Amino acid sequence: MLAALGLVAAGSAAPAVAAPASPAKGGGNPSAEHVPGRAGQDQGLDSTECKFGGKNITSTPWSLQRVLLDELWSTGKGDGVTVAVIDTGVDKGNPQIRPALIPGGKDFVGKAKSGTTDVNGHGTRVAGIIAARQKTGTGFSGIAPEADILPLRYTGSEDPEEQGNSVTMSKAIKYAASQDVDIINISSDTVKKEPNADLEAAIDVAVEKDILVVAAAGNDGADGKLENTYPAAYEGVLAVGASDRNNDRAFFSQSGEFVDIAAPGVGMVSTVPKGGQCSADGTSFSAPYVAGVAALLYEKYPDWTSEQIASRLQQTANRPGLASDARLGWGVVDPVAALSSDDKPQSTPRPDEPKQSGHVTPMSLTVGESETERTQRISVYVMAAGTVLTLLIGGTAIAARDHRRKRAAANGPADTTTSTRH
Known part of the structure; x- marks a missing residue:
């Protein structure tokens, strides 16, 4: 089952922000309040044990198997691009993610200061999907394995009375904007599905500085209802839903008109604290997948705006229809297509043109002839x-011929004497 934790700072009237669930095993549970079905509160749907400091998974995850990585990385691996991960922190003890961490990280709820402590494990997973370094013995790496990660811990403190909320998230967003990062990844949402002025103002600061803000759409979609989640639904944010192996909407992924794009979010392998890897599900892991592809685009097109980067991701996505819908947005991100398309930027995605040339019109079915x-x-x-x-x-x-022959035979031979009378 998808689990969720809503975290509320003690004595604070600020709206609570949903925080990630702890793994099935290991890492502890820093939550003071359980709120089922929140975005960013993700763990595996199965009961497999996730051990911090455990082993790496040797095989290549399905979300990477479907991508021609050599082609994807032909123009770069995200070198020089910085992604701020606003989450539960990013543990520096995992050797695959440690080289990606840059100075300047910050802790807004605990005493770690640098943002490189993660007792929950969620932020370390998110960061790994973006920029985990390639390593012998495992088929897993980040989509942009040379990008930099700025770890910002807005929730997930060891102290139950120091849990994050919209205030600490807002501070983290504004701080990230002040550090001139290229991308901000937010894999959480508010417990109350309604706008919050302070949080929206923080998003506006980042958007005005031309920073691409990528946010998880949420995990409350099993009922099929269309609802907004925040900060994903704010103007200027690239809202990411989860897709499965068939490029369909993952059953838990929140649907709504605010959804911009989708990405793999089922069985997502990534790094965990102290070393090792685990698999989990959720839109929390779809968002960093998109952020990683965006990092590759930033390296290839350093002069493009965040709006143009977002449009390229949406325009080249795989979609069942010609335009956007409330389930998958503009479709499931196609990393190779995004990087191999033409070099002309566009500010907004456009619906596909109906195919006419070479199109075979099926014969109409009729009851009669x-x-x-x-x-x-x-x-x-x-x-x-x-x-x-x-x-x-x-x-x-x-x-008739046979009849004449029979009659002639019955009358005898014919008279052949010639008359000589004159």
């Missing part, structure tokens, strides 16, 4: 009638 079938039937009848008539005429002629 079609004109072609009727013509074919009449032709058969005419040919059959002609054949019968020919047989009848031939048969009659033969019968």
Whole structure:
């Protein structure tokens, strides 16, 4: 089951912000309040044990198997691009993510100061999907394995009385904007599905500085209802839903008109504190997948705006229809297509043109006989009638000849004497 934790700072009237669930095993549970079904509160749908400091998964995750990585990385791996991960912190003890961490991280709820402590594990997973370094013995790495991560811990403190909320998230967003990062990843949302002025103002600061803000759409979508979640639904934010192996909406992914794009969010392998890897589900892990692809685009097109980067991601996504819908947005992100498309930027995604040339129009299904079938039937009848008539005429002629021969035979030989009378 998808689990969720809503965290509320003691003595604070600020709206609570949903925080990630702790793993099935290990890492502890820093929550003071349980709120089922929140965004960013993700763990595996199965009961497999997640051990911090455990082993790496040797195979390549399905979310990477479907991508031609050599082609994807032909123009770069995210070098020089900085992604701020606003989450439960990013543990520096995992060797795959440690080289990606840069100075300047910050802790807004605890005493770690640098943001490189993660007792929950959620932020370390998010960061790994973006920028985990390639390592011998595992098929897993980040989508942008040379990008930099700025760890900002807004929730997930060891102290139950020092849990994050919209205030600490807002502070983290504004701080990230002050550090001139390229991308901000937020894999959480507010417990109350309603706008919050302070949080929206913080988002506006980042958007005005041309920073791409990527946020998880949420995990409350099992009922199929269309609802906004925040900060994903704020103007200027790239809201990411979760897709499964068939490029369909993951059953838990929140649907709504605010959803901009989707990305793999089921069985997502990533790094955990102290070393090792685990698998989990949730839109929390779809958002960093998109952020990682965005980092590759930033390296290839350093002069593009955040709006143009977002538009390229949406324009090249795989979608079942011609335009956007409330389930998958503009479709499931296609990393290779995004990087291999033309070099002309666009500010907004456009619906696809209906395909006409070379399009085969299926024959309409009719209950009665079609004109072609009727013509074919009449032709058969005419040919059959002609054949019968020919047989009848031939048969009659033969019968008449035989009749004459029989009659002649019955009357004897014919008289051949010539008259000589004059």
